[in-house]
Structure formats: C-alpha cells, structure tokens
Amino acid sequence: xxxxxxxxxxxxxxxxxxxxxxxxxxxxxxxxxxxxxxxxxxxxxxxxxxxxxxxxxxxxxxxxxxxxxxxxxxxxxxxxxxxxxxxxxxxxxxxxxxxxxxxxxxxxxxxxxxxxxxxxxxxxxxxxxxxxxxxxxxxxxxxxxxxxxxxxxxxxxxxxxxxxxxxxxxxxxxxxxxxxxxxxxxxxxxxxxxxxxxxxxxxxxxxxxxxxxxxxxxxxxxxxxxxxxxxxxxxxxxxxxxxxxxxxxxxxxxxxxxxxxxxxxxxxxxxxxxxxxxxxxxxxxxxxxxxxxxxxxxxxxxxxxxxxxxxxxxxxxxxxxxxxxxxxxxxxxxxxxxxxxxxxxxxxxxxxxxxxxxxxxxxxxxxxxxxxxxxxxxxxxxxxxxxxxxxxxxxxxxxxxxxxxxxxxxxxxxxxxxxxxxxxxxxxxxxxxxxxxxxxxxxxxxxxxxxxxxxxxxxxxxxxxxxxxxxxxxxxxxxxxxxxxxxxxxxxxxxxxxxxxxxxxxxxxxxxxxxxxxxxxxxxxxxxxxxxxxxxxxxxxxxxxxxxxxxxxxxxxxxxxxxxxxxxxxxxxxxxxxxxxxxxxxxxxxxxxxxxxxxxxxxxxxxxxxxxxxxxxxxxxxxxxxxxxxxxxxxxxxxxxxxxxxxxxxxxxxxxxxxxxxxxxxxxxxxxxxxxxxxxxxxxxxxxxxxxxxxxxxxxxxxxxxxxxxxxxxxxxxxxxxxxxxxxxxxxxxxxxxxxxxxxxxxxxxxxxxxxxxxxxxxxxxxxxxxxxxxxxxxxxxxxxxxxxxxxxxxxxxxxxxxxxxxxxxxxxxxxxxxxxxxxxxxxxxxxxxxxxxxxxxxxxxxxxxxxxxxxxxxxxxxxxxxxxxxxxxxxxxxxxxxxxxxxxxxxxx
Numbered sequence: 001x002x003x004x005x006x007x008x009x010x011x012x013x014x015x016x017x018x019x020x021x022x023x024x025x026x027x028x029x030x031x032x033x034x035x036x037x038x039x040x041x042x043x044x045x046x047x048x049x050x051x052x053x054x055x056x057x058x059x060x061x062x063x064x065x066x067x068x069x070x071x072x073x074x075x076x077x078x079x080x081x082x083x084x085x086x087x088x089x090x091x092x093x094x095x096x097x098x099x100x101x102x103x104x105x106x107x108x109x110x111x112x113x114x115x116x117x118x119x120x121x122x123x124x125x126x127x128x129x130x131x132x133x134x135x136x137x138x139x140x141x142x143x144x145x146x147x148x149x150x151x152x153x154x155x156x157x158x159x160x161x162x163x164x165x166x167x168x169x170x171x172x173x174x175x176x177x178x179x180x181x182x183x184x185x186x187x188x189x190x191x192x193x194x195x196x197x198x199x200x201x202x203x204x205x206x207x208x209x210x211x212x213x214x215x216x217x218x219x220x221x222x223x224x225x226x227x228x229x230x231x232x233x234x235x236x237x238x239x240x241x242x243x244x245x246x247x248x249x250x251x252x253x254x255x256x257x258x259x260x261x262x263x264x265x266x267x268x269x270x271x272x273x274x275x276x277x278x279x280x281x282x283x284x285x286x287x288x289x290x291x292x293x294x295x296x297x298x299x300x301x302x303x304x305x306x307x308x309x310x311x312x313x314x315x316x317x318x319x320x321x322x323x324x325x326x327x328x329x330x331x332x333x334x335x336x337x338x339x340x341x342x343x344x345x346x347x348x349x350x351x352x353x354x355x356x357x358x359x360x361x362x363x364x365x366x367x368x369x370x371x372x373x374x375x376x377x378x379x380x381x382x383x384x385x386x387x388x389x390x391x392x393x394x395x396x397x398x399x400x401x402x403x404x405x406x407x408x409x410x411x412x413x414x415x416x417x418x419x420x421x422x423x424x425x426x427x428x429x430x431x432x433x434x435x436x437x438x439x440x441x442x443x444x445x446x447x448x449x450x451x452x453x454x455x456x457x458x459x460x461x462x463x464x465x466x467x468x469x470x471x472x473x474x475x476x477x478x479x480x481x482x483x484x485x486x487x488x489x490x491x492x493x494x495x496x497x498x499x500x501x502x503x504x505x506x507x508x509x510x511x512x513x514x515x516x517x518x519x520x521x522x523x524x525x526x527x528x529x530x531x532x533x534x535x536x537x538x539x540x541x542x543x544x545x546x547x548x549x550x551x552x553x554x555x556x557x558x559x560x561x562x563x564x565x566x567x568x569x570x571x572x573x574x575x576x577x578x579x580x581x582x583x584x585x586x587x588x589x590x591x592x593x594x595x596x597x598x599x600x601x602x603x604x605x606x607x608x609x610x611x612x613x614x615x616x617x618x619x620x621x622x623x624x625x626x627x628x629x630x631x632x633x634x635x636x637x638x639x640x641x642x643x644x645x646x647x648x649x650x651x652x653x654x655x656x657x658x659x660x661x662x663x664x665x666x667x668x669x670x671x672x673x674x675x676x677x678x679x680x681x682x683x684x685x686x687x688x689x690x691x692x693x694x695x696x697x698x699x700x701x702x703x704x705x706x707x708x709x710x711x712x713x714x715x716x717x718x719x720x721x722x723x724x725x726x727x728x729x730x731x732x733x734x735x736x737x738x739x740x741x742x743x744x745x746x747x748x749x750x751x752x753x754x755x756x757x758x759x760x761x762x763x764x765x766x767x768x769x770x771x772x773x774x775x776x777x778x779x780x781x782x783x784x785x786x787x788x789x790x791x792x793x794x795x796x797x798x799x800x801x802x803x804x805x806x807x808x809x810x811x812x813x814x815x816x817x818x819x820x821x822x823x824x825x826x827x828x829x830x831x832x833x834x835x836x837x838x839x840x841x842x843x844x845x846x847x848x849x850x851x852x853x854x855x856x857x858x859x860x861x862x863x864x865x866x867x868x869x870x871x872x873x874x875x876x877x878x879x880x881x882x883x884x885x886x887x888x889x890x891x892x893x894x
Contacts, residue, residue: 024161025076025158025159028226034065034258035258036064036257037063039254040059040060040151042252042747044056044801046248046841047237054093055093055853057090058092064081068280071271076129079126081122087107087119105851110796111796121141123135123153130159130160134286135286137287142294144294148746152256158218162180164176171742173196174193183223186220191214191216191236198740200739203736205698209735210238212236212238212239214235214237216233218254226258229256232254232255232744236749238737246787247803250743297848304336307331308359315328320758321808325731325758327787329756333365333754336371345374357388357389361396365732369406372410383420384420392730399696399697400435401735405444405448408447408449412432415456422468426468426472429457429460432453434480436453437479437698457477462488474507477507486520490504493527494533505542506542508524516546525543528543541574544578548593558599560575562602565606565610568681569611569612570636570638576608577634615635615826618631621868629650632651633649638671642668643774644667648813662694664693668689668690669686670688671688689708694761696728696759728760730759731759732759753786755786759782760779764777773817773818776813777812779810784806784808785804788802796847796848798846801841802842804840805838806840807835807836807837809833810833811832812831830867832867842856
C-alpha cells in the first residue's frame with residue numbers, strides 16, 4: 001500500500017512538471033499549414049537607459065510552417081519546413097518622425113533584392129524529441145541572411161518537461177533549464193556556458209577590466225502540441241569597472257505568434273529523412289545551426305595609409321599631451337588590426353623620425369601577427385641608431401593587454417642574439433619578465449615559451465658574474481614575480497652588495513602576502529637588525545616595510561619599535577614616520593602595532609620624540625564606495641641632509657583587486673664628500689651615484705642613471721642644464737576588451753572597450769653647493785581617453801552606441817632640502833593641476849546604402865586642482881624654504 005502511494009506521488013510530480021499531455025517537444029499535426037507572425041527587434045542604449053530613447057531596428061515577417069514528414073516508427077521524429085514571407089524592416093523608435101532612416105524605403109531597397117530572395121527561401125528543420133537534429137538550407141547564401149533564419153528556426157527547439165540539459169542552437173552548445181507548468185514552458189539559457197567560436201580578449205587586471213553580463217529567457221505558450229506564442233528576450237550589458245559611465249546594453253527580442261491554421265500539403269512518404277529531403281529539393285544541404293561569422297562589406301573605406309595621413313597630424317610630439325592624440329591612437333589601432341604586414345611596413349618605412357616613435361607604439365599595441373611581423377622586420381636590434389624606437393617597441397610589449405606565447409618567444413630569440421645597445425639588451429630581459437607574469441596570470445604558465453623564459457631568468461641570475469647582469473636578471477624577476485625565485489632574492493638581499501641587495505629587497509616587496517612566509521621574514525629580520533652584516537639604510541628600511549606590511553607577529557613589531565632610538569638620526573625619524581603612518585591610515589598592521597604600543601618600553605617619549613626630516617605619508621587621491629586611489633611618499637635623508645631615497649607610489653584599488661599605477665623612485669648616495677660631511681654607518685665607501693627608477697601599471701621599467709661615479713658627477717655638474725630627464729614617454733594601450741556576440745535572433749553584436757594613455761614622466765635633481773640646498777622634481781603629465789562601443793549588425797542595417805570619456809592632467813612632486821643647519825629644513829609638495837573631464841555619447845543607425853541617423857551628446861566639467869599632504873611635520877617649513885633668494889649657481893643632473 002505504501003509502495004502504491006509513492007508511485008502515485010511520483011506520477012503526480014512528473015505530470016505537474018510537464019505541459020499537459022506531452023513529455024517531449026513540439027509536435028505538428030499532419031496536413032496542416034501553420035501561419036504565424038514573427039518579429040525580432042534590437043535596442044541599444046546605456047545600461048540604465050529607457051527603451052524609448054534607444055537606437056535599433058525591427059525585422060518582421062509572416063511565417064509559414066508545415067510538417068513535411070514524420071517517421072513512421074516514432075511520432076517525435078519530424079521534418080518541418082519554415083518559410084519567411086512579406087519581410088519588412090522598421091525603426092524601433094516610433095517617435096523618430098522625419099529622422100526615421102527607413103521612411104520611404106521598401107524592403108528590397110533596404111535588404112537588397114538578392115538578400116531578400118535568400119531570406120524568403122524555405123529552410124528545413126529535422127527535430128527528434130523536440131531537439132534539432134539537422135538544419136537544412138541552400139549553399140552559398142549570405143551568412144548574415146542565413147543567421148537570421150537560424151535564429152527563427154532555433155525557436156522551434158524546446159522540451160515540454162522541466163529539467164536542465166545541453167542544447168545546440170544558434171548561440172552554440174549551451175546549458176539550458178526548462179520550467180514547465182500546464183500550458184507554459186520557460187527556457188533559461190546560460191549564455192556564459194555557450195561554446196561557440198568567436199574572437200575576443202580582455203584585460204586581466206580587474207581594475208582595468210570590463211564586467212559583462214548576459215541573460216536569455218524564452219517563454220512558450222503551448223496548445224494542441226504546438227506554439228501559440230513565443231516570446232524571447234536576451235540582454236547583454238557591459239561596464240568598465242573603474243569608470244561606471246563607460247557602460248552599454250543590448251536588448252534583443254523575438255516574438256512568434258500563431259495567427260491561424262489551414263489545410264496544408266500531405267505528408268511525404270518514406271522511412272529515411274535523407275530521401276525525403278532529396279525529394280523536396282536536391283539542393284538542400286545540412287548546415288550547422290550554430291551562428292556563423294560574417295564581416296560586413298566596407299564600401300568606400302580608406303586604406304591604412306590614408307587613415308595614417310589623417311592620424312599622424314595628431315601624433316606630433318608637441319600634441320601628445322592632448323586627448324585628441326590618444327583618441328587618434330586608439331582609432332588607428334583598430335585599423336591596424338585589420339591590416340596586412342606589407343601595408344604596415346610601408347607606412348613604417350615612409351615615416352619621419354619625429355612621428356615614428358608614436359607609430360611604433362600603435363603598431364606594437366595592435367597585437368596581431370601581421371603587426372608583430374612588420375615591426376620586427378622594421379627594427380634592427382643590432383644597430384644603435386634606432387635605440388629610441390627599440391625601447392618604445394619593448395615597453396609597448398610590456399604593457400600588452402593580451403600578450404601571447406609568440407610575442408614571448410620572439411623576445412627570447414632576440415635576447416639570445418646580438419645587440420647594438422646594452423641598454424636594449426637589459427630592457428628585453430626586463431620585459432620578458434613582465435610577459436611571463438601576464439601569461440601566468442592568464443593561467444598560461446605551462447606554455448613552452450613561458451617555461452623557457454622562467455629558466456632563462458632563474459639560471460641567468462644564478463650564474464651571473466657581472467654586476468650589470470645580476471641587476472638585469474633581478475629586474476626581470478621583479479617583473480615576473482616567480483615564487484621559485486624567492487630563495488634567490490633572499491640570497492642577494494642578505495649577502496649582495498648595496499645596490500644589488502636593495503634591488504632584491506624591492507623585488508620581494510612586490511610579492512603578495514601569501515609568499516612572504518615566516519622563513520622569508522626571518523631573513524628580512526636579520527637584514528633589518530643587521531644580525532650577520534651591516535646593510536645600507538635603504539635595504540634595512542625596505543626589509544622593515546615588507547615585515548610590517550605582511551602580517552607581522554607581535555615580537556616582530558616589538559623588535560622594530562625597540563630599535564627606534566638606536567638607529568642613525570634620519571633612519572630613526574623615518575622608521576617612526578612609518579609606524580605613525582600605519583596607525584594614521586589604518587593599515588592592516590595597525591592593530592598589532594597598537595597592541596605592542598601598550599607596553600611602556602616600546603611607547604615612550606624618548607622613542608617618539610626623535611627629530612629629523614625623513615618622512616612617510618599615505619593618503620587618498622580619490623575615494624568612492626567601490627574604489628579608491630591612494631598615494632604614498634616615503635623620503636629618507638642621510639645624516640648630512642642629502643636625499644638618500646624618495647619613493648612616490650600611486651595605487652588604484654577596486655574591491656580586493658589593485659593596480660600599482662606608478663612608482664617613481666629617486667636614489668642618491670656617496671655625496672657627502674661634496675659638503676665635507678660624514679657618511680652614515682655602512683655607507684662610508686659608496687660610489688657617488690644618482691638615478692631614477694619607475695614602475696608603470698605593474699611593469700618595472702629600466703632604471704635611468706643621472707650620474708655614476710665622482711668623475712661622471714663632476715662632468716655633469718659642469719655641463720648640466722635645468723631640463724629634466726624623461727623616464728618614460730609614449731602612448732600606452734591601457735584597457736583593451738573585445739567581444740563578438742552571436743545574438744539568438746541571428747544578428748551579430750560587438751562590444752569594444754579601449755583605454756589609451758599618453759604619458760610623460762620626467763625627473764631632475766638639482767644641487768647648490770653655495771646655498772647648501774638640494775631639490776628633486778618629478779613631473780607626470782597624462783592624457784587619458786576611454787571609449788566604449790557596441791554595435792548590432794545585420795549586414796544591411798547597423799545600429800551602434802559609442803560612449804567615451806577623456807581628461808588631460810598633470811601632477812608634480814617637488815622636494816626641497818636646505819642643509820645649512822640641523823635639523824635641516826624640508827619642504828615637500830605634490831600638486832595636481834585642474835583638469836577638464838569630458839564625456840561623449842553617440843547613438844546611430846545606418847543603412848548599408850549610406851543613409852543614417854546620428855544623435856550626439858556631450859558633457860564637460862572641470863576637476864579642480866589640489867595639493868596633497870606629504871609630511872606630518874610643520875608646513876611652515878615650506879614658507880622658509882621658498883623664501884625669495886638671489887640667483888644661485890645650481891646644476892641639474894639628468
């Protein structure tokens with residue numbers, strides 16, 4: 001009795017989870033002609049825009065459906081014929097009035113007669129248990145037209161019971177979920193699961209990345225085994241993570257309604273569907289029901305050289321600080337991506353030396369096989385006459401948005417060859433490290449070229465005999481961030497000479513907290529506390545910073561705090577500022593520091609009243625609920641008042657993701673002899689040196705030397721001008737997202753987001769013996785443009801939305817020190833100039849015949865300039881430092 005009850009419940013459950021009377025798919029009645037109306041429409045607008053403000057179009061028709069054949073051995077094996085008739089194209093926005101691009105146009109003039117004839121040619125659909133077995137059409141029909149018919153045919157694939165399964169339709173092989181209830185079936189398609197070959201790429205870093213979402217829901221109303229109505233809605237939305245105004249949405253709808261049924265042709269006899277199809281028309285062939293790729297014909301389009309002639313005027317050196325230069329750079333990259341090697345090589349060879357560096361930036365950023373082949377043929381790494389172009393190529397490779405194995409393989413091959421410049425050889429290895437990291441972030445760490453590059457870096461570092469080679473491989477490892485390289489970094493950090501030891505510790509500083517294990521911190525503690533050997537201040541302070549930023553233990557924090565007071569004067573002040581900055585900015589270590597400070601031995605007036613001018617400060621440049629931009633400056637002086645190191649960092653944070661936007665480090669050493677001062681402990685024998693190093697968008701660049709050695713110092717003091725030296729200058733493709741979408745209506749959609757940056761970072765160090773004053777200056781000028789573009793194309797009509805934002809900004813950091821007395825006077829300033837912020841929106845509809853509609857909007861505001869605090873001490877110092885003085889004999893090193 002219990003068993004019968006259970007069986008009864010199971011029966012009721014299966015009955016309620018399916019359309020009444022059916023357990024498979026649609027079933028057509030014999031000898032009946034089903035007459036339906038069909039429409040598919042598409043809307044494009046911003047993510048939160050209203051449909052009535054959208055651009056788009058509607059394709060509508062009558063549809064005849066008839067059952068040609070049914071397998072005598074099974075009712076669920078059917079061959080149906082679908083024919084579109086009376087096709088029309090119209091606007092989705094009925095308020096367009098005279099601006100309606102379809103007004104006065106007949107379907108043949110819009111679609112073209114050949115396309116219209118093909119669109120109204122019948123297709124055959126072989127269904128088994130409601131699922132598409134084969135799709136039959138005529139060969140050599142236009143792909144875009146055939147896709148529209150695929151979109152209609154896919155609506156006839158359904159099942160009448162609840163469940164989750166995989167289906168192949170125009171969208172690809174997709175996971176779908178059915179919910180059946182009485183006479184209604186709802187099909188939800190997981191579009192992110194669809195397997196379909198489409199081109200596309202994105203920027204892996206979430207801060208610079210794009211978030212896209214897609215949904216698809218189709219509702220069937222069923223009567224007498226067939227559809228009375230079908231309503232499908234598919235949406236695709238995208239948004240730039242770091243700027244929410246760069247966003248857009250596509251809404252695609254399909255509607256199929258039964259109007260009437262009437263007497264139709266009799267079923268065709270036969271047991272084999274192939275024979276039946278041949279009898280209908282021998283020209284029918286089986287084609288994939290999955291949507292196929294097509295490219296719209298471009299009539300009257302400019303050639304690449306013609307595009308370049310328009311673009312080059314905006315890429316002159318004196319125009320690079322303008323947003324128009326970046327906009328032209330981004331547009332030209334799109335043209336380069338469809339160009340052949342010969343075309344690209346032709347414009348490279350014909351360009352003059354002033355614009356050529358910008359052209360090299362663009363060609364390298366295109367990241368296609370043809371553009372790579374062209375630039376490699378053009379550049380000669382064995383010559384030292386084109387060092388600037390070689391360097392621009394290499395940096396563009398380092399900033400590549402979606403590098404591939406071939407690019408890495410090319411650079412490895414170049415590194416094994418000969419060079420006309422040692423600087424270029426060093427840069428090649430540094431960029432190899434950057435590419436290794438990017439490929440590993442994309443889970444391509446096991447690629448043959450990546451494995452080879454990792455071995456090249458690690459073995460090169462192990463076997464390096466020259467100091468220059470050791471520094472080169474350390475810089476490569478600093479970019480690659482290989483976990484297996486940490487033991488080597490620890491070895492060089494603890495046992496290496498000053499510059500090598502410092503570079504190794506700064507490389508360790510870039511690793512995530514998971515890699516800074518207790519074993520790593522043991523070595524760093526020995527370095528800071530000088531348990532085995534005396535280290536330079538720069539090395540010790542970097543080691544301390546790593547410890548404090550990576551889950552420090554109670555004793556580690558306590559020992560660092562107890563060391564304050566026993567250090568050289570300026571290092572005392574520096575470490576005290578680091579601790580105070582942790583507390584003020586509420587960094588992760590702040591809770592542990594507060595615990596330790598409860599002990600009087602660590603927290604007392606003697607320890608926290610040390611004088612000096614070294615400083616560390618962190619603050620917000622911008623802040624919102626979902627993102628933040630932070631800056632930090634730590635500056636360390638020698639006991640004689642000469643700059644030892646200044647380190648300016650800018651980070652972009654988005655949730656848990658972050659991007660090291662920039663770092664500019666200026667270092668100097670061995671300058672005490674110039675003012676007859678005594679060097680600090682451990683720095684008595686340092687050579688005179690000053691230089692600058694930069695990280696830009698997570699890529700360590702090759703350091704720049706102002707001077708190296710006393711002789712070089714004196715010669716540059718005598719011949720120097722006041723002009724700063726450029727650390728990095730060029731055009732960078734910062735954001736690069738491309739997505740080709742197959743809409744289930746058969747239309748093709750594209751989503752493109754690009755962000756470009758024109759950047760010029762320069763620095764200088766001035767020194768006046770007469771006034772016992774030193775000054776460091778770092779200037780950062782940028783122009784930024786971000787564009788988002790979505791289009792939906794049917795080959796005969798196209799609709800699109802373009803949104804963009806741009807700005808031009810400058811930021812300057814100046815540090816001035818007067819060391820005529822102690823404690824010496826220090827002024828640090830970081831100023832951001834006022835910057836325009838412009839936003840643009842363009843919506844358009846365009847027929848292949850040329851007729852179009854365009855709507856444009858623009859919004860602009862001025863972002864006020866600002867000064868950022870950099871020092872925790874009395875700001876009155878700046879008034880003293882910048883008091884009017886007579887002209888001095890100052891020199892600049894660059």
